[in-house]
Amino acid sequence: MKRVLMVAFHFPPLAGSSGIQRTLRFVQHLPRFGWEPAVISADPRAYERTSSDLMAEVPAGVTVKRSFALDTARHLSVGGRYIGVMARPDRWVSWKLAAVRDGMKMIRELKPAAIWSTYPIATAHLIGAELHRKTGLPWIADFRDPMAQDGYPADPVIWNAFKEIEENAARNAAFCVFTTPSAAQLYRERYPEAAQRIVVLENGYDEETFSSQQQLGNLGETLNAGVVTLLHSGIVYPEERDPTQLFVALKQLKVSGKLRGDQLRIRFRAAVHDELLGALAAQYDVAEYIELCPQIPYREALAEMLRADVLLVMQAANCNAQIPAKIYEYLRAGRPIAALTDPQGDTAGALRQAGIEWISQLDDSEAIAARLIEVHDAVRANAAPLPSPAAVAGASRLSRSEELAGYLARCTAS
Numbered sequence: 001m002k003r004v005l006m007v008a009f010h011f012p013p014l015a016g017s018s019g020i021q022r023t024l025r026f027v028q029h030l031p032r033f034g035w036e037p038a039v040i041s042a043d044p045r046a047y048e049r050t051s052s053d054l055m056a057e058v059p060a061g062v063t064v065k066r067s068f069a070l071d072t073a074r075h076l077s078v079g080g081r082y083i084g085v086m087a088r089p090d091r092w093v094s095w096k097l098a099a100v101r102d103g104m105k106m107i108r109e110l111k112p113a114a115i116w117s118t119y120p121i122a123t124a125h126l127i128g129a130e131l132h133r134k135t136g137l138p139w140i141a142d143f144r145d146p147m148a149q150d151g152y153p154a155d156p157v158i159w160n161a162f163k164e165i166e167e168n169a170a171r172n173a174a175f176c177v178f179t180t181p182s183a184a185q186l187y188r189e190r191y192p193e194a195a196q197r198i199v200v201l202e203n204g205y206d207e208e209t210f211s212s213q214q215q216l217g218n219l220g221e222t223l224n225a226g227v228v229t230l231l232h233s234g235i236v237y238p239e240e241r242d243p244t245q246l247f248v249a250l251k252q253l254k255v256s257g258k259l260r261g262d263q264l265r266i267r268f269r270a271a272v273h274d275e276l277l278g279a280l281a282a283q284y285d286v287a288e289y290i291e292l293c294p295q296i297p298y299r300e301a302l303a304e305m306l307r308a309d310v311l312l313v314m315q316a317a318n319c320n321a322q323i324p325a326k327i328y329e330y331l332r333a334g335r336p337i338a339a340l341t342d343p344q345g346d347t348a349g350a351l352r353q354a355g356i357e358w359i360s361q362l363d364d365s366e367a368i369a370a371r372l373i374e375v376h377d378a379v380r381a382n383a384a385p386l387p388s389p390a391a392v393a394g395a396s397r398l399s400r401s402e403e404l405a406g407y408l409a410r411c412t413a414s
Helices: 020-033 095-110 123-135 156-172 181-190 192-197 207-215 244-256 274-283 298-307 326-333 346-353 365-380 389-393 397-411
Strands: 002-007 035-042 063-067 114-118 139-144 175-178 198-200 228-233 264-269 290-293 310-315 337-341
Touching (some): 002 095, 002 123, 020 035, 020 397, 035 095, 063 095, 095 123, 114 397, 123 139, 123 156, 139 156, 139 397, 156 181, 175 181, 175 192, 175 397, 181 192, 181 198, 192 198, 207 298, 207 326, 228 298, 228 365, 244 365, 274 290, 310 326, 326 346, 326 389, 337 346
Parallel strands (some): 002 035, 035 063, 114 139, 139 175, 175 198, 228 264, 228 310, 264 290, 310 337
């Protein structure tokens, strides 16, 4: 069995990001396809929040090195201020020095055949690139989403740092991997010389975890008896998932009397920005429609999805080339899905392929209000559409791991 050295900031015991699932499930499933993973991650002190709930899912025997790292904003600031170079390309750049040192030691001892690094922490690609440069081992750069975009990052110095990282990957990585077709196409156009090495490997869901939750029973109970409840599970980003017009729509429904708070509820689970949501609820006087709930262990979060009347997606048009990783878990949950997103974006495209047509613009309060009435009435009539079984079957993490194993085999064939 060949080995692959995986560089990933998002790894247990980090808490609060669904992005952790990508690496964790690759680590679990790659051995089935002939690849033994070893992981370089960050010391838990670098994480803003930690949780032990996924630690048991890291397979026994997998080598995991947690290299020294600090969060510049929390550990190296004075009066809330810090030197800019200490947070470029991100606040965890201190991770690089120790991770490269530890990675070289792991390469000498474990003799991996390839290196894999994953965004959205840009420093991971700095580490992967440096290990590749020092050893010549094939390197797969897992971008997931675009890095340097129009207007993002807003700081031009960080934007340039992102651009240098992706240029280096386009020159030197065996494959540059993205999770959506639009993101991959954007980079093929940006780096035509690397077009044949820019590929799509979508996110997915973990069948074993879902199955274990369904076996526990008690999944027939709705979240709020007698009240149609939409569940948004995960972070509500103020810009990329701006919920303002959703609250405006709820205000319209309240004033018109078309839907009351005892008929419709929206539950935000682990939204992180609860203060923003609470302020919007107060501003538009719709607090009776809103539930703000804290983070819970991953398996409990999946069980909650299985009990929701409707699962809610929010994604702004400035993220049209991205698909939230949570989408695939929503599909596997087999519940109705309502999406507030640009119909032209990849999120809408993935949902339409699964037979989901409840798609409305995130910034159109009137369209959202009309959709909420439609959703409520369909649930009450037991007529809400469900994802197609074929689309669900093709989105498992196991099948995604098989795809990654194929890319690893191709880049190490020589």
